[in-house]
Amino acid sequence: xxxxxxxxxxxxxxxxxxxxxxxxxxxxxxxxxxxxxxxxxxxxxxxxxxxxxxxxxxxxxxxxxxxxxxxxxxxxx
Amino acid sequence: xxxxxxxxxxxxxxxxxxxxxxxxxxxxxxxxxxxxxxxxxxxxxxxxxxxxxxxxxxxxxxxxxxxxxxxxxxxxxxxxxxxxxxxxxxxxxxxxxxxxxxxxxxxxxxxxxxxxxxxxxxxxxxxxxxxxxxxxxxxxxxxxxxxxxxxxxxxxxxxxxxxxxxxxxxxxxxxxxxxxxxxxxxxxxxxxxxxxxxxxxxxxxxxxxxxxxxxxxxxxxxxxxxxxxxxxxxxxxxxxxxxxxxxxxxxxxxxxxxxxxxxxxxxxxxxxxxxxxxxxxxxxxxxxxxxxxxxxxxxxxxxxxxxxxxxxxxxxxxxxxxxxxxxxxxxxxxxxxxxxxxxxxxxxxxxxxxxxxxxxxxxxxxxxxxxxxxxxxxxxxxxxxxxxxxxxxxxxxxxxxxxxxxxxxxxxxxxxxxxxxxxxxxxxxxxxxxxxxxxxxxxxxxxxxxxxxxxxx
Numbered sequence: 103x104x105x106x107x108x109x110x111x112x113x114x115x116x117x118x119x120x121x122x123x124x125x126x127x128x129x130x131x132x133x134x135x136x137x138x139x140x141x142x143x144x145x146x147x148x149x150x151x152x153x154x155x156x157x158x159x160x161x162x163x164x165x166x167x168x169x170x171x172x173x174x175x176x177x178x179x
Numbered sequence: 180x181x182x183x184x185x186x187x188x189x190x191x192x193x194x195x196x197x198x199x200x201x202x203x204x205x206x207x208x209x210x211x212x213x214x215x216x217x218x219x220x221x222x223x224x225x226x227x228x229x230x231x232x233x234x235x236x237x238x239x240x241x242x243x244x245x246x247x248x249x250x251x252x253x254x255x256x257x258x259x260x261x262x263x264x265x266x267x268x269x270x271x272x273x274x275x276x277x278x279x280x281x282x283x284x285x286x287x288x289x290x291x292x293x294x295x296x297x298x299x300x301x302x303x304x305x306x307x308x309x310x311x312x313x314x315x316x317x318x319x320x321x322x323x324x325x326x327x328x329x330x331x332x333x334x335x336x337x338x339x340x341x342x343x344x345x346x347x348x349x350x351x352x353x354x355x356x357x358x359x360x361x362x363x364x365x366x367x368x369x370x371x372x373x374x375x376x377x378x379x380x381x382x383x384x385x386x387x388x389x390x391x392x393x394x395x396x397x398x399x400x401x402x403x404x405x406x407x408x409x410x411x412x413x414x415x416x417x418x419x420x421x422x423x424x425x426x427x428x429x430x431x432x433x434x435x436x437x438x439x440x441x442x443x444x445x446x447x448x449x450x451x452x453x454x455x456x457x458x459x460x461x462x463x464x465x466x467x468x469x470x471x472x473x474x475x476x477x478x479x480x481x482x483x484x485x486x487x488x489x490x491x492x493x494x495x496x497x498x499x500x501x502x503x504x505x506x507x508x509x510x511x512x513x514x515x516x517x518x519x520x521x522x523x524x525x526x527x528x529x530x531x532x533x534x535x536x537x538x539x540x541x542x543x544x545x546x547x548x549x550x551x552x553x554x555x556x557x558x559x560x561x562x563x564x565x566x567x568x569x570x571x572x573x574x575x576x577x578x579x580x581x582x583x584x585x586x587x588x589x590x591x592x593x594x595x596x597x598x599x600x601x602x603x604x605x606x607x608x609x610x611x612x613x614x615x616x617x618x619x620x621x622x623x624x625x626x627x628x629x630x631x632x633x634x635x636x
Contacts, residue, residue, distance in 0.1 A: 113235065142560075143530045146529075146564075168234050
């Protein structure tokens, strides 16, 4: 079990755009450097990348919700 | 009817600016805010404040229903929209007007008309304002393209009539080049958009962005001279001046008169800006669009004319006639504004929504700092990165640049990263000093490594 934290405060998105599926679903393999979501900070979108490898267990916050720096966004098994 | 209770449907530094202007006129101020903005400076300064929704702008500052409910609940008789958000939304203006509330800006019809590029161009042409010369409609053959180009003058830009963006744009300097490039553009347009039709217009190479501030009361209109806003990054202005020293007096007079002509032709009410491209090689200017709101960079025009643009727009929209005649608006000295953004210029301008631990503001004659900061304030990450603007005024451009350096060196915003290092570097750049720049100047300058990067604060 490992956490992926938000690098910045902002709004967290599961999807690259509203019409597309989420970056990851439960059970997906996650490699180091994989993008798992986006944080929108001051109208700029920053990719959230995993620093560890594992199996995606799920997002910890809802799509399009406000997050703080360091908040857990997703967990890996 | 004179405005008594003004609702401010905006946030940040412009909300503070509007509150100060309204208080100066003895008007009661009501500040709208999102859940994330309950502690912003404008909320503290306003006579009252009302929450209009959650942090995301579309649920608060862009939420017409929520704003209308708050306007009704607080008994506001007027709304100032600031810039951005709903300031140029005809739907919002219609809702405000339907509620019997005064909108501090032009009518919904004017906003709609000037917001449509084709309609705005037609209105400008009808008022005698020069626009970028181009083909009347689509051009289908290379011979037609050559005929149009001969009329509008080289260099010409060849674009796809269908579609948008930069796809398929080519620039020809001569008819020979045009005859070579037009067929390529046709093929590319056909492949990209299923339509090989072309549109031609005069290419303005290395244009300057020059704009004219106007004020109207619905009948009469005046200008407060021009601003030079060519220093831009990603189409965002970073450094703005009034006046534009590159213009000679005759060109300045013609330019400003053209803006007033369009404002009068549209019975403009409120403050507005006409944006132009200026070709310094040919000394020609071309209207590109009109912004029907107060702009971020309005203070430089206030500094050189002494006109309080925000107070004036509140007065005229409250039904008064313009308080100044054109012959009373005189240029005095030179003014520069720089935008202080919560971004780290050493890290590709990464947004930096930090917490302001301690603040020293610049002070002195001819120095103004419009901002929404206070010690202990946590910058919310949900909105744009503009923290404030440093504005200076001095007898000449060179003295204004010197004063800007002094002002910037006198600011300390502990806990934040800001674009101040960018402005200090610009103030020392020989091209900036010489006024030798255009809209395509800043990005290559940054790419060339003119800013210290990595680790610098």
